[in-house]
Amino acid sequence: MRKENSTNTLNKRQMEMDCGMSYTLAAIGGRWKPAILWRLTHGKLRYSVLRDAIPQVTERMLVLQLRELEKDGLIKRIVYAEVPPRVEYELTAKGKSLTPILQNLSDWGEKNR
Amino acid sequence: MRKENSTNTLNKRQMEMDCGMSYTLAAIGGRWKPAILWRLTHGKLRYSVLRDAIPQVTERMLVLQLRELEKDGLIKRIVYAEVPPRVEYELTAKGKSLTPILQNLSDWGEKNR
DNA sequence: TTAGGTACTGTCAAAAATGTAAGTAATGCG
């Protein structure tokens, strides 16, 4: 939970206000977000598949990161009214528009690490 | 200070090992790194100029972020043997190669926030 | 009635990142 008025939060907010880079980095910068986004570029996936595709992530962290991606409008959560439940995650148009950037980040990383 | 064997650190390391995106994001993802890198794309700057160009940053954080950028090979620290001291920071070739990516991140951010 | 499958939630703890405030080293100049 963020503390609305800490210097930390205020600095973060202001950077994201007047720096496009910081905004973008905040959107894709969580520990598990690149892994999630990457998988979703290949298409819609359900929760359990995503979870099994990223073995190190705990369910708690996975859900947290999914919720943030959803809140930022990068992914869409699709719930089917079935039992047992089925939930799928899919990139939105906004999320898809990130794909070339993610590719650049990936390429630069492969080349330079 | 990082704890060498926490799950947190191990996860981070492994992600950066097998995911170029995570490696790149770790390199440019500190709170003040985008601001620093951005200023340096316009050329060499001395410490005090950088500090005054980013009013919210504390000297401690500025130095920490500069040290990380240096350790990751994105910037070079140039010390002149003078009194009072003069230190300049400059992008390395590796750092310069990030410029188009930073521009992409910036453009996407401006368009989508 | 109990077990099973799916997608979570809750609580607590550890670790990491960021911020605050004060202090330091070196030296030339008056």
Next chain:
DNA sequence: CGCATTACTTACATTTTTGACAGTACCTAA
């Protein structure tokens, strides 16, 4: 000597992120 200048350090506190682990709700089928 005492002061100014620059680029930092250091010690500590707060805030944020991440992780461990147990528990839940729902219906269906045996």
